[in-house]
Amino acid sequence: MMTLTSAQERRVQRVAPWLLLAAVLLLWQGACMAFGVSDFILPTPSAIVASLVEYAGVIAGHAWRTFWTTMVGFGVAIAVGVLLGLAMGSSRLLYAASYPLMTAFNALPKAAFVPILVVWFGLGAGPAILTAFLISFFPIMVNIATGLATLEPELEDVLRVLGAKRRDVLFKVGLPRAMPYFFASLKVAITLAFVGTTVSEMNAANEGIGYLLVSAGSAMKMPLAFAGLVVIAVMAMAMYELFAVVEKRMTGWAHRG
Amino acid sequence: MMTRQAAFMPASGGSAAPAAPAAAEPFVDFNRVWLAYNDELAHKGEFAVEDISLQVAPGEFIAIVGPSGCGKSTFMKLATGLKPATRGIVKIAGQKVTGPLKQVGMAFQAPTLLPWRTTLDNVMLPLEIVEPYRSTLRARRDEYIERARKLLHTVGLAGYEDKYPWQLSGGMQQRASICRALIHEPRMLLLDEPFGALDAFTREELWCVLRDLWQAQRFNVILVTHDLREAVFLADTVYVMSQRPGRILMRKEIDLPRPRDLELTYTEPFADLVHVLREKIGHVRQH
Numbered sequence: 001m002m003t004l005t006s007a008q009e010r011r012v013q014r015v016a017p018w019l020l021l022a023a024v025l026l027l028w029q030g031a032c033m034a035f036g037v038s039d040f041i042l043p044t045p046s047a048i049v050a051s052l053v054e055y056a057g058v059i060a061g062h063a064w065r066t067f068w069t070t071m072v073g074f075g076v077a078i079a080v081g082v083l084l085g086l087a088m089g090s091s092r093l094l095y096a097a098s099y100p101l102m103t104a105f106n107a108l109p110k111a112a113f114v115p116i117l118v119v120w121f122g123l124g125a126g127p128a129i130l131t132a133f134l135i136s137f138f139p140i141m142v143n144i145a146t147g148l149a150t151l152e153p154e155l156e157d158v159l160r161v162l163g164a165k166r167r168d169v170l171f172k173v174g175l176p177r178a179m180p181y182f183f184a185s186l187k188v189a190i191t192l193a194f195v196g197t198t199v200s201e202m203n204a205a206n207e208g209i210g211y212l213l214v215s216a217g218s219a220m221k222m223p224l225a226f227a228g229l230v231v232i233a234v235m236a237m238a239m240y241e242l243f244a245v246v247e248k249r250m251t252g253w254a255h256r257g
Numbered sequence: 258m259m260t261r262q263a264a265f266m267p268a269s270g271g272s273a274a275p276a277a278p279a280a281a282e283p284f285v286d287f288n289r290v291w292l293a294y295n296d297e298l299a300h301k302g303e304f305a306v307e308d309i310s311l312q313v314a315p316g317e318f319i320a321i322v323g324p325s326g327c328g329k330s331t332f333m334k335l336a337t338g339l340k341p342a343t344r345g346i347v348k349i350a351g352q353k354v355t356g357p358l359k360q361v362g363m364a365f366q367a368p369t370l371l372p373w374r375t376t377l378d379n380v381m382l383p384l385e386i387v388e389p390y391r392s393t394l395r396a397r398r399d400e401y402i403e404r405a406r407k408l409l410h411t412v413g414l415a416g417y418e419d420k421y422p423w424q425l426s427g428g429m430q431q432r433a434s435i436c437r438a439l440i441h442e443p444r445m446l447l448l449d450e451p452f453g454a455l456d457a458f459t460r461e462e463l464w465c466v467l468r469d470l471w472q473a474q475r476f477n478v479i480l481v482t483h484d485l486r487e488a489v490f491l492a493d494t495v496y497v498m499s500q501r502p503g504r505i506l507m508r509k510e511i512d513l514p515r516p517r518d519l520e521l522t523y524t525e526p527f528a529d530l531v532h533v534l535r536e537k538i539g540h541v542r543q544h
Contacts, residue, residue, distance in 0.1 A: 152367070152369060154365045154367060155371075157334075157337070157339055157363060158363045158364075158369060158437075158438075161337045161339065161358055161359070161360075161361040161447075162361070162383050162386045162387050162441070163358075163359030163360060163386065163387060163388075164386045168385075168386050172371075172382065172385065176371070176373050177371075253373040254372065254373075
């Protein structure tokens with residue numbers, strides 16, 4: 001009896017997000033139709049879907065551009081974030097020295113960098129990749145550093161009296177211990193990376209979903225602009241889910257029931 | 258007793274190991290050792306431990322008891338070289354200690370097992386770090402795994418090799434932690450209140466586990482504890498430390514016959530010894 005109900009409960013939990021989505025869309029569609037809201041102010045979901053289908057080819061091209069620039073920027077963010085995190089997490093001095101600076105940097109609005117990046121790298125993929133990188137490396141770095149810096153002193157003592165070198169401690173304990181922090185940060189960072197790319201494309205690109213948003217807006221094609229938003233949301237969510245699955249597989253030990 | 262110890266002497270540490278006739282030379286030798294945690298405290302004359310002198314014979318089991326915060330754990334840090342002495346000399350196996358020792362086994366009140374490793378892999382950890390195991394691990398992996406399984410078997414963890422730490426009870430985790438401290442056959446085992454977090458029954462069970470392991474291999478043990486019964490039951494010699502700054506107030510040889518049985522803890526001579534130690538500590542408290 002109990003297992004059946006808990007199995008049912010889990011099934012309900014599974015479909016719950018879809019049900020909620022459907023309900024919101026219905027309400028949205030209904031409200032727009034009932035109050036006669038024009039497509040220019042707030043397009044109905046059906047109009048958005050229609051324009052998704054109508055401009056499928058164009059949207060796919062822009063989406064691909066946004067996707068790969070985001071992935072390149074995110075890849076750089078992982079590499080730089082992990083390296084800086086390793087350095088900060090292994091050295092107390094470096095941690096103390098760089099943390100305030102990093103926090104200050106993180107507080108800067110990354111959109112403000114775009115014009116500077118355009119001056120340096122010109123229009124196109126360069127600024128988008130770099131904005132995605134700048135906005136997403138911080139959580140990765142901080143999480144790796146935290147994972148390393150919070151190592152239990154007893155455990156370190158156990159290893160040191162075995163004659164363990166710093167590298168041993170790092171590879172046997174520090175890094176595996178930091179993995180849950182790392183994967184948690186990837187989920188946050190990937191969504192941020194999409195924000196970075198889009199913001200940059202809106203300001204300085206002739207391609208990408210960000211550019212599509214701006215040009216559709218100025219052409220008064222609101223359903224198309226919304227379709228662009230939907231595509232970004234779907235891409236970000238798909239990547240988030242991908243990293244959630246990877247996280248579960250890699251660090252299942254940290255998520256026991 | 259000595260021949261038995263020689264037979265179980267690990268091959269790795271063999272070169273520096275004195276043979277049975279040289280037993281007169283102490284294995285652990287503290288000569289008027291003082292420790293302040295930093296220069297500033299040393300300047301002010303605030304020491305964590307003061308003027309500690311003691312000699313431990315090879316294969317001897319010593320216990321250090323005292324009120325909490327008396328510098329027992331500081332003593333451990335000195336004995337392992339994790340902290341250098343501010344004054345005085347610490348020698349292990351005739352060698353002056355200048356940095357963290359290698360190959361020492363340690364276990365604490367918290368089992369500190371790695372949650373991403375199975376029990377077996379946790380126990381194997383020292384073999385991935387300590388020579389000569391480290392360089393031969395790949396070639397002789399099966400042999401070492403067999404050894405780890407055997408050790409787990411002797412502490413009653415057979416069948417739990419592939420479980421993760423969170424699937425084990427506190428007592429089981431502590432058993433695994435002790436196995437990890439012993440897998441590389443260290444000549445010295447340091448235990449810092451290893452049974453402090455366990456219930457009374459489990460604790461007595463683990464006393465026997467430790468007793469049997471020691472009886473079989475005769476490594477040196479330094480056990481830091483505030484449980485006087487534990488100290489008297491397990492140790493050859495018990496040292497009583499004063500409150501901070503820690504000094505050694507009393508050295509008590511425990512001449513109870515071995516092998517010792519839990520029944521012994523209910524006998525008169527045992528109770529007398531515990532009482533003597535208790536009085537000394539009570540004495541400490543008043544000052």
